[in-house]
Amino acid sequence: MNTYALFLYENDEFVANDPESLVAEYSNWAGQLAGEDKLAYAEKLNDDQDFWLGKPTVQNHTSKLTGYFVFYAPDFAEAKKIATTHPHTKYGGGLELRPIDKID
Numbered sequence: 001m002n003t004y005a006l007f008l009y010e011n012d013e014f015v016a017n018d019p020e021s022l023v024a025e026y027s028n029w030a031g032q033l034a035g036e037d038k039l040a041y042a043e044k045l046n047d048d049q050d051f052w053l054g055k056p057t058v059q060n061h062t063s064k065l066t067g068y069f070v071f072y073a074p075d076f077a078e079a080k081k082i083a084t085t086h087p088h089t090k091y092g093g094g095l096e097l098r099p100i101d102k103i104d
């Protein structure tokens with residue numbers, strides 16, 4: 001299995017009227033992956049603190065990284081299928097999927 005990181009981004013268009021329901025929905029999504037032994041790690045990032053050194057490399061400064069999931073899939077095609085099932089985009093959020101290269 002290969003390892004992938006799914007990054008969650010939000011901007012002013014992100015709408016979550018009921019944060020508790022949102023957390024429950026995201027937890028259910030993660031729980032399904034965990035039940036299939038595909039979830040490695042998932043966390044929400046703190047909204048109040050960040051620190052940059054050097055120039056920010058993000059081209060779209062209107063979006064903020066708000067969380068991530070690390071999961072396993074046999075290949076990038078399957079990882080994309082898994083990513084498309086995440087509910088974040090239905091609230092106006094963006095997702096970025098990246099393979100994690102193992103360094104020996």
